[in-house]
Amino acid sequence: MPLPTQSLRKLGFLTIGLFDEHNPRPGHESTLDVIALGEQLGFDSAWVRHRHLQYGISSPVAFLAAASQRTSRISLGTAVIPLGWENPLRLAEDLATVDILTGGRLNPGVSVGPPMRYETVKASLYPDTGDIEDFSYARVTRLLDFIRGEQAGEAATVGIEEFSDRVQPHSPGLIDRMWYGGGSTRSARWAAENRMNLLISNVVRATEVEDFAELQLALVNAYRAHHPDVGQSRVSQGLVVIPTDTATPEQRAKYEAYVEKRTPRTSTPQGPARVMFARDIIGSSAQIAEQLYNDPAFREVHEVAFALPFTFEHEDYVQILTDIATKLGPELGWKPAG
Structure with a gap:
């Protein structure tokens, strides 16, 4: 999207699905209502984060199965499932099942690497194999093979029971809707x-430069340079945007305090992994659009999944999503899905 005269094709949003430890249902219900609202507003996609041993959605595939029964059009994605916590064969079964239930609307995003805080959960997660588990890209390859329909066992008839040699159900189009959450040029490449679509978020790993926009643009360029069929490739950008067009004075004050608290971490790489965070973008939709058009990575993508702040109230999400769909989206040339 090199010029403001070119339109954003797909507009999505991302939520963590925060809930109360002692009363988790209302938080889950609120997130389902937010996704249903997103469909009503014409968003192209809704994505959920994945959180283990925290107070956000820990089972996004099961959650999206519920969302599939409350929606009929909007694409439903995960951003992202950390495969270090998963058995690829079992996950392939779950993903295919939910894709069938959605009518082919599932967009699974995954990543690899050891589970976060692995030493604290290893004994519970992999009590017998914790020291030999493979957390490399091979884990993704296994998942893709099973989703593609390659052999997972031996076909057989045992008595009155029939066994398939591949994961069932098989959802043929799902393989084209698999996404990888990349934070480095290596993962983008x-x-x-491997012909996966690419999710880039507001988190990247700093290499020889410490400019977030430049680093994120490098991910897009590396991906496009190595994809065997660029015309079929998809890149979705994720940033936190908070439009304030219809926000109350109290909401604006809360939003500004939220952004101010998070801004210091965006100045330099954080921790041993040298993680860099994007600045949250707050203001009127016209102001946000201007900042986005000055973002070199945004100018190179055709779809986005804007992240909702983690700790806001339901009415805040309603205001933010409504402003994104009715004000920011049109500023970016986007038109709501029918």
Whole structure:
């Protein structure tokens, strides 16, 4: 999207699905209502984060199965499932099942690497194999093979029971809707070479430069340079945007305090992994659009999944999503889905 005269094709949003530890149902119900609202507003996609041993959605596939029964059009995605917590064969079964239930609307995003805080959960997660588990890209390859329909066992008839040699149900189009959450040029290149779509978020790993926009643009360029069929490739950008067009004075004050608290971490790489965070973008939709058009990575993508702040109230999400769909989206040339 090199010029403001070119339109954003797909507009989505991302939520963590925060809930109360002692009363988790209302938080889950609120997130389902937010997704249903997103469909009513014409958003193209709704994505959920994945959180283990925290107070956000821990089972996004099961959650999206519920969302599929409350929606009929909007695409439903995960951003992202950390495969270090998953058995690829079992996950392939779950993903295919939910894709069938959605009518082919599931967009699974995944990533690899050891589970976060692995030493604290290893004994519970992999009590017998914790020291030999493979958390490399091979884990993604296994998942893709099973989703593609390659052999997972041996076909057989045992008595009155029939066994397939591949994961069931098989959802043929799902393989084209698999996404990889990349935060480095290495992962962007791997996703491209393996014909996965690419999710880039407000988190990247700093290499020789410490400019977030430049680093994120490098991910897009690396992906496009190594994809065997660029015309079929998809890149979705994720940033936190908070439009205030219809916000109350109290909401604006809360939003500004939220952004101010998070801004210091965006100045330099954080921790041993040298993680860099994007600045949250707050203001009127016209102001946000201007900042986005000055973002070199945004100018190179055709779809986005704007992240909702983690700790806001339901009415805040309603205001933010409504402003994104009715004010920011049109500023970016986007038109709501029918």
